[in-house]
Amino acid sequence: MRIGVTVFPGSNCDRDALYGVGRMGAEAVELWHGDADLKGVDAVIVPGGFSYGDYLRPGAIARFANVMGPLEEFAKDGGPVLGVCNGFQVLTEAHLLPGALLRNTHMRFVCDRVRVRVESVDTPWTAGCDPGEELTLPVAHNEGNYFADPATISRLEDEGRVVLRYLENRNGSAHDIAGVCNEGRNVVGIMPHPERVCDPALGSDEGLRILRSVLVGVGV
């Protein structure tokens, strides 16, 4: 299986994501922002960082990068896409996921490990997890406060599209939401960083529970 990792100017978790893909036993493929080409990958990770310096709004400019055209087509055709942190912000700006990520309620950058619960295993990025499984994952963000209008939040809850939920809400997210998926369930956005805990040398490899899921999720 080949998994692409997009690289924008200002991405800073792309190397970690590429490393994580190697750790999960897949081939990692770098996808440069300026190339409108997904190089035939089977899944795509949009990594964290500060794409385009977070100018205007996090993710607002990255969504118009050349690589996003084929990525949007890939997502609409059901291809598995995972946005992590800034990648989640990019996917909401691109309207591939509902809602938006606001400034953390307390106006401080949060950098810590938090407990989250896997609320849905019906996505390619959680298919290898147990329902209700609890994970400890790193978070590092200034805009992680998930917001959507109340009707959208109800819909996400009713349709089981809240994928990860914080057991300790550090940013003010509505309904403790740490991750959601699209209607087709193939596009997932999460604020925690599974790629930062994908090797015991990093203190934990719990992140592989998420990353490796895609091997199950697309039936490879």
Added chain:
Amino acid sequence: MNIRVLVRPKAGILDPQGEAVKNALPALGFEGVRTVHVGRLVEMEVESADEVDAMCRRLLSNPTIEEYEWEVVG
């Protein structure tokens, strides 16, 4: 043609920046501030105003969380 675009958080949406400023003002001795909202001002020089609204919708604001208004300022 000069355009001024004002982007701000939609009414009712949590505005942590505005809250932080509101809470900071009394610390400097400024009393009686009831609400503060922090937005963004974008100044542009354009050849025509025809597409300014599209620019606001597609890039300058995020309609999920923000509202905008714009005017020609000469």
